Amino acid sequence: MSMTKEFAGKTILLDDEGFMENPAEWDKAVAEELAAEIGISPLTDGHWQVIDFCRADHQSQGEAPTLRRITQLAGVPTKELYKLFPKGPAKKVAFVSGLKKPTGCI
Amino acid sequence: MKKLLILGAGTAGTMVANKLSHMLSREEWKITIVDQHETHYYQPGFLFIPFGIYGENDVIKPKRDFIPQGVEMIVSEIKLIEPEENRVRIAKDDRFLYYDFLIIATGTHPCPEETPGLTEGEWRNSIHDFYTHEGAIALAKKLRTWDGGRLVVNIMELPYKCPVAPLEFIFLADWYFHERQMRDKVELTLVTPLPGAFTKPRAAQLLGNTLEDKNINLVPEFYPERVDPERKVLVSYEDEEVPYDLLITVPVNRGADVIGISGLGDELNHVPVDKHTFLSTQFDNIFALGDAANLPTSKAGSVAHFAAEVFVENFMRYIEGQEMISSFDGHANCFIESGFGKGILIDFNYDVEPLPGKFPLPGIGPFSLLQESEMNHWGKMMFRWMYWNILLKGKEMPITAQMSMAGKWN
Numbered sequence: 001m002s003m004t005k006e007f008a009g010k011t012i013l014l015d016d017e018g019f020m021e022n023p024a025e026w027d028k029a030v031a032e033e034l035a036a037e038i039g040i041s042p043l044t045d046g047h048w049q050v051i052d053f054c055r056a057d058h059q060s061q062g063e064a065p066t067l068r069r070i071t072q073l074a075g076v077p078t079k080e081l082y083k084l085f086p087k088g089p090a091k092k093v094a095f096v097s098g099l100k101k102p103t104g105c106i
Numbered sequence: 107m108k109k110l111l112i113l114g115a116g117t118a119g120t121m122v123a124n125k126l127s128h129m130l131s132r133e134e135w136k137i138t139i140v141d142q143h144e145t146h147y148y149q150p151g152f153l154f155i156p157f158g159i160y161g162e163n164d165v166i167k168p169k170r171d172f173i174p175q176g177v178e179m180i181v182s183e184i185k186l187i188e189p190e191e192n193r194v195r196i197a198k199d200d201r202f203l204y205y206d207f208l209i210i211a212t213g214t215h216p217c218p219e220e221t222p223g224l225t226e227g228e229w230r231n232s233i234h235d236f237y238t239h240e241g242a243i244a245l246a247k248k249l250r251t252w253d254g255g256r257l258v259v260n261i262m263e264l265p266y267k268c269p270v271a272p273l274e275f276i277f278l279a280d281w282y283f284h285e286r287q288m289r290d291k292v293e294l295t296l297v298t299p300l301p302g303a304f305t306k307p308r309a310a311q312l313l314g315n316t317l318e319d320k321n322i323n324l325v326p327e328f329y330p331e332r333v334d335p336e337r338k339v340l341v342s343y344e345d346e347e348v349p350y351d352l353l354i355t356v357p358v359n360r361g362a363d364v365i366g367i368s369g370l371g372d373e374l375n376h377v378p379v380d381k382h383t384f385l386s387t388q389f390d391n392i393f394a395l396g397d398a399a400n401l402p403t404s405k406a407g408s409v410a411h412f413a414a415e416v417f418v419e420n421f422m423r424y425i426e427g428q429e430m431i432s433s434f435d436g437h438a439n440c441f442i443e444s445g446f447g448k449g450i451l452i453d454f455n456y457d458v459e460p461l462p463g464k465f466p467l468p469g470i471g472p473f474s475l476l477q478e479s480e481m482n483h484w485g486k487m488m489f490r491w492m493y494w495n496i497l498l499k500g501k502e503m504p505i506t507a508q509m510s511m512a513g514k515w516n
Contacts, residue, residue: 063402066264066373067329068263068373068374069372069373072373073373078329078331078343079331079343081343082329082343082344086344087327087344088301088327103402
């Protein structure tokens with residue numbers, strides 16, 4: 001089940017959990033509005049460092065990175081990530097970066 | 107002679123050695139399997155040891171009993187994999203083992219030292235684990251004299267092996283303290299980084315309800331930073347605290363160190379592979395099977411079993427230069443022990459979440475899916491026999507490798 005919603009003047013396709021279906025529809029203005037929707041506003045340099053890493057990692061790996069992958073490869077400590085994206089940073093940064101929810105393999 | 111080298115004689119490595127020893131020509135192939143330990147543990151049985159259902163000797167057998175004739179077994183630590191040279195250095199006699207094809211089945215392991223505070227002072231006193239033989243035995247001793255309080259089961263990080271085991275542990279704890287007529291003296295809490303009792307929505311809801319019915323608290327989305335063993339609290343990255351009197355932890359799981367040292371692992375030393383064929387994303391003569399691989403499905407024996415069936419078919423094609431046309435679907439099948447002689451069965455894959463219904467099994471079943479039944483408990487207890495006598499030996503099981511929708515209500 002998909003739905004569409006307006007972000008930064010664009011019509012964006014979302015999955016049933018509200019994550020963007022198509023990462024190519026994403027841009028920085030969309031990210032700001034997505035972030036505001038989950039109570040993160042405005043996006044700071046700290047946020048962008050993480051978002052940029054996640055976008056690039058998704059490009060090369062085909063999926064949103066896990067929390068440990070972000071902390072190890074982007075060099076941002078876990079504690080800091082929780083300050084930037086409180087309550088579930090891996091999920092929230094994927095949401096803001098226009099990526100699918102991380103699989104959280106179990 | 108072509109050389110096939112298998113690293114790890116656990117569930118996945120042993121199954122594949124058995125299957126391939128029947129299929130590969132003995133004139134053309136030499137199969138070698140390396141493992142650092144002589145003992146094979148029936149890991150699903152660890153869960154039952156703390157409650158005195160199994161004793162410590164009920165879950166062990168010599169690895170050699172399951173390695174087929176014609177396969178060379180070497181007991182040694184593995185020092186380094188050198189994929190560019192097609193060789194592996196082992197500690198025994200400091201020698202190299204050369205290969206044409208390599209199968210990595212070195213598993214994943216609990217690493218309690220990854221979490222600050224966990225192993226400092228209170229380890230195996232007020233802090234326990236049950237994912238190791240020693241841990242399960244120590245916990246059995248602890249529970250025999252424990253007089254009650256706050257018992258917390260916590261999961262440190264994803265992925266960890268056998269994702270349903272912490273739930274089973276806490277269901278069995280509820281039963282155990284009832285039996286000992288002290289349930290009213292015990293507060294049970296499950297603390298997890300997941301948003302609910304399980305990842306997949308319908309199973310999470312059902313298992314969440316089961317927790318509630320049994321008066322077990324659930325603390326979701328709790329990602330622990332450290333344990334304070336003196337104050338006896340779990341502390342999250344957001345400085346939330348969960349107090350305990352007895353902490354039973356599922357530590358961070360990591361693949362073997364040699365995977366990391368050899369440059370073949372991800373952040374947790376699991377080997378990146380194609381999720382349908384298990385071929386390494388880096389080298390075209392290396393496969394990783396079982397918990398060692400970074401597949402986006404459960405780290406569990408049932409997954410290793412279904413995966414092994416798909417793998418051997420493909421491997422026979424691959425060595426002839428043919429396309430690997432079988433595709434693994436992420437099939438997992440788990441009996442969840444729910445206490446009081448009952449169990450729940452779940453059956454799912456990469457794309458289909460656990461659904462309710464009936465699971466057909468010729469001659470024995472059907473079993474109820476996503477619902478408690480006594481039959482499911484007996485399925486779980488019977489599984490130990492099947493593991494030693496059928497599964498490890500690579501014999502046919504009456505369950506298909508690919509998940510089937512038969513009996514499921516969609």
